[in-house]
Amino acid sequence: MEDFRYKEYTEEESKIYHDAMDRIMEALQRGMSFYDACGAADVGDEELKRFIEDxxxxxxxxxxxxxxxxxxxxTAGVLKVPVEIISKANAEMLEDISISTADVFKAANPDAQCGNA
Incomplete structure (x- = not known):
């Protein structure tokens, strides 16, 4: 399993992120497809844009x-996204949660055994 890290944003990136996320969510509320909604959020930095869309x-x-x-x-039908992409994103999200939960447990319980039972 690869190391998991959250993207740390600069103050400027954070503003861009939140503004873009607001525009995407508003566009989705108006019934736009997911990809059209993402297109409504003009983000120049391609890496940041991928993080926002993800x-x-x-x-x-x-x-x-x-x-x-x-x-x-x-969900795939409403967002007009192939179900394979929805399933992959869902699996990634569950893995993110699993890793984050383990990290929080380890930080809160540094002396506890964690791992293979």
């Missing part, structure tokens, strides 16, 4: 699938 997709999956109980297939 986060936005995972936020929508969390909201629609886990919060509202919409199936992954229906």
């Amino acid at each position: 986060d936005a997709l995972k936020i929508m999956i969390a909201d629609m699938h886990y919060k509202k109980g919409v199936s992954l297939e229906e």
Whole structure:
């Protein structure tokens, strides 16, 4: 498993991130497809744009699938994204959660055994 790290944003990147995320979410609320909504957020830095799009997709999956109980297939249809991409993003999101949870546990319990039972 590769090392997992969150992207650390500069103050300027953070502003761009939040502005772009707001524009994407507003466009999705107006019924735009996911990719069209992402296109509405003009981000010049391609790496930052990929992080924003990745986060936005995972936020929508969390909201629609886990919060509202919409199936992954229906989520894909609403967002107009292939179900394979939704499934991959969902798996990545669950892996992110697993790694983050383990990191928090290790930090809170430095002397506890963690790993193979």
